[in-house]
Amino acid sequence: MSKVLILAEHNGSQINQSTAKVLTAAKQLNADAIDVVLFAGDAALASQVASLNGVNAVKFVQCADNHDQLAASIAPTVAELGKDYTHVWGPSTTFGKDVMPRVAALLGVNQVSDVMEVIDATTFKRPIYAGNAIITVKTDTAQIVATVRTASFAAEKAMDGSAAINESNLENAASHTTYVSLSSGNSDRPDLQTASKVISGGRGVGSEENFKIVYDLADKIGAATGASRAAVDAGYVPNDMQVGQTGKIIAPDLYMCFGISGAIQHLTGIKDAGTIVAINKDADAPIFEVADVGLVGDLFKIIPEMMEKL
Amino acid sequence: MKILVAIKRVVDYNVRVQVKPDGSGVATDGVKMSINPFDEIAIEEALRIKEQGKADEVVVVTIGSNDSQQQLRTAMAMGADRAILVESAGPVQPLQAAQVLLKVIEDEQPGLVITGKQAIDDDNNQTPQMLATLWNRPQATFASKVEFVGDNQLQVTREVDAGLETIQVELPAVVSTDLRLNEPRFVKLPDIMKAKKKPLDVKTMGDVLPDAQGVAIEVIQHESPQPRQKGVMVESVDELIEILKDKGLVS
Ligand SMILES: Cc1cc2nc3c(=O)[nH]c(=O)nc-3n(C[C@H](O)[C@H](O)[C@H](O)COP(=O)(O)OP(=O)(O)OC[C@H]3O[C@@H](n4cnc5c(N)ncnc54)[C@H](O)[C@@H]3O)c2cc1C
Numbered sequence: 001m002s003k004v005l006i007l008a009e010h011n012g013s014q015i016n017q018s019t020a021k022v023l024t025a026a027k028q029l030n031a032d033a034i035d036v037v038l039f040a041g042d043a044a045l046a047s048q049v050a051s052l053n054g055v056n057a058v059k060f061v062q063c064a065d066n067h068d069q070l071a072a073s074i075a076p077t078v079a080e081l082g083k084d085y086t087h088v089w090g091p092s093t094t095f096g097k098d099v100m101p102r103v104a105a106l107l108g109v110n111q112v113s114d115v116m117e118v119i120d121a122t123t124f125k126r127p128i129y130a131g132n133a134i135i136t137v138k139t140d141t142a143q144i145v146a147t148v149r150t151a152s153f154a155a156e157k158a159m160d161g162s163a164a165i166n167e168s169n170l171e172n173a174a175s176h177t178t179y180v181s182l183s184s185g186n187s188d189r190p191d192l193q194t195a196s197k198v199i200s201g202g203r204g205v206g207s208e209e210n211f212k213i214v215y216d217l218a219d220k221i222g223a224a225t226g227a228s229r230a231a232v233d234a235g236y237v238p239n240d241m242q243v244g245q246t247g248k249i250i251a252p253d254l255y256m257c258f259g260i261s262g263a264i265q266h267l268t269g270i271k272d273a274g275t276i277v278a279i280n281k282d283a284d285a286p287i288f289e290v291a292d293v294g295l296v297g298d299l300f301k302i303i304p305e306m307m308e309k310l
Numbered sequence: 311m312k313i314l315v316a317i318k319r320v321v322d323y324n325v326r327v328q329v330k331p332d333g334s335g336v337a338t339d340g341v342k343m344s345i346n347p348f349d350e351i352a353i354e355e356a357l358r359i360k361e362q363g364k365a366d367e368v369v370v371v372t373i374g375s376n377d378s379q380q381q382l383r384t385a386m387a388m389g390a391d392r393a394i395l396v397e398s399a400g401p402v403q404p405l406q407a408a409q410v411l412l413k414v415i416e417d418e419q420p421g422l423v424i425t426g427k428q429a430i431d432d433d434n435n436q437t438p439q440m441l442a443t444l445w446n447r448p449q450a451t452f453a454s455k456v457e458f459v460g461d462n463q464l465q466v467t468r469e470v471d472a473g474l475e476t477i478q479v480e481l482p483a484v485v486s487t488d489l490r491l492n493e494p495r496f497v498k499l500p501d502i503m504k505a506k507k508k509p510l511d512v513k514t515m516g517d518v519l520p521d522a523q524g525v526a527i528e529v530i531q532h533e534s535p536q537p538r539q540k541g542v543m544v545e546s547v548d549e550l551i552e553i554l555k556d557k558g559l560v561s
Contacts, residue, residue, distance in 0.1 A: 110525075
């Protein structure tokens with residue numbers, strides 16, 4: 001007798017794929033109904049959600065002044081609506097991670113973070129220790145609040161739904177928090193979190209200028225670009241390219257990385273990738289322990305050769 | 311203003327943890343323990359704010375076993391003024407941790423609480439947000455830059471999936487740290503000696519929070535992650551491209 005409420009995510013003009021992934025996970029609960037709550041300024045987003053296959057109703061909460069991005073503003077409404085549901089779920093993206101624990105606290109429950117497998121409506125698997133261990137957890141509180149590890153679930157693709165849309169306006173917008181701005185590393189390349197191919201560079205790439213050959217190769221094969229923390233910390237690339245425990249957790253069909261050693265925190269981000277290809281000049285680099293295809297060599301020779309031959 | 315920093319003792323991030331054969335947990339006997347790396351960044355940030363003259367005291371608090379005194383001493387060697395240990399026999403989940411921290415806040419009345427965004431053992435990423443909620447105060451999670459606007463507002467840059475988001479919050483507030491906020495200082499030997507004399511107040515969970523609310527999530531089993539299948543090493547770019555073409559990954 002499960003009833004699920006999903007928190008939708010968007011960027012102002014597009015519903016984030018994380019929403020369709022949480023929907024896939026929610027369907028595994030064998031729920032009687034799956035509703036979605038959407039906080040946004042633009043009503044067009046509500047129809048995008050309404051067309052997702054399997055959504056019963058969309059609770060569209062109109063927000064002004066970017067309050068739809070502020071956890072303190074939206075969590076009270078999610079929690080209030082959530083009282084009518086058995087499961088209140090969001091994505092394990094930075095947006096979901098910010099909001100959902102507030103919802104859990106308001107509902108008086110601990111949250112199940114990063115659900116990677118649904119066993120039944122009250123039993124789940126999730127990673128701990130950067131994915132070095134997987135735990136099975138059980139909880140049967142009146143509401144089960146969880147975030148869903150998006151790399152573990154394929155996005156619901158069917159857009160044949162026609163859910164009812166209920167509109168309301170945001171109440172309780174926080175007065176103590178204001179949204180100021182968002183700066184994106186904006187690129188025309190595919191989105192790192194949803195791309196089927198990703199090319200990444202690490203500290204071995206050596207500089208911001210050198211990253212150009214990584215971007216060129218990515219463009220050649222239509223891949224998104226990623227990086228290790230070391231490359232971000234060194235200022236070679238923007239933070240939104242970081243893959244790993246504290247960056248993005250991704251599951252592309254192809255992950256090809258150059259000059260990345262393979263620290264456990266990085267591997268956490270790619271373990272669901274289809275094929276991992278590693279190029280590193282050090283034959284003992286730990287990345288080769290997880291790579292499906294490994295090539296020992298200098299990336300500054302290998303990338304140009306690949307550009308020529310692809 | 312007083313800054314409260316909440317920290318946790320965890321298995322050091324360099325240790326590759328192993329699941330015990332019986333699935334009852336991970337092996338922690340004889341394993342190196344450290345301050346959770348995100349919390350170390352939280353301590354550093356608090357110290358820098360104090361050094362800028364914006365705060366006059368940095369208090370560190372942890373909930374954990376008696377051994378957590380080591381991590382509190384390290385925090386004081388870094389420069390924290392005093393420490394509080396809320397001793398608990400077993401693990402404490404985020405909602406209960408947040409309730410304990412709220413009690414500490416009621417006693418200490420800090421103007422700012424800084425803590426790591428997640429502990430690298432349970433990877434929950436919940437306690438700071440829950441604390442902000444129970445305290446009814448703003449949160450600025452995943453911070454990579456913290457700047458004062460006057461005396462009672464912070465402008466915080468946050469690491470989000472789309473890039474860098476900036477928000478402004480009124481104090482008191484809870485800030486949770488991301489890795490690029492700062493690089494924590496190294497502890498010097500004389501400071502370790504000095505830290506031994508700084509006050510460390512030990513309380514028990516029962517004293518601080520006699521009436522904990524909410525239930526814990528039950529952990530049924532631990533297992534090792536599925537290993538990936540053994541891959542192949544190739545000798546040349548040609549071989550690599552051939553494999554990729556065979557798999558239909560490039561054309
Ligand atoms: C709490 C915590 C969280 C973290 N989260 C993350 C995270 O989310 N993501 C992440 O990536 N890291 C994370 N880290 C950091 C992680 O531990 C490593 O430090 C980091 O991943 C290393 O990046 P790297 O492989 O690029 O650099 P290095 O480890 O320095 O490796 C560089 C590699 O490049 C190779 N190389 C050099 N030159 C060449 C060349 N010309 N051709 C080919 N190969 C070359 C070298 O052989 C080496 O293997 C985290 C750490 C901590 C403590």
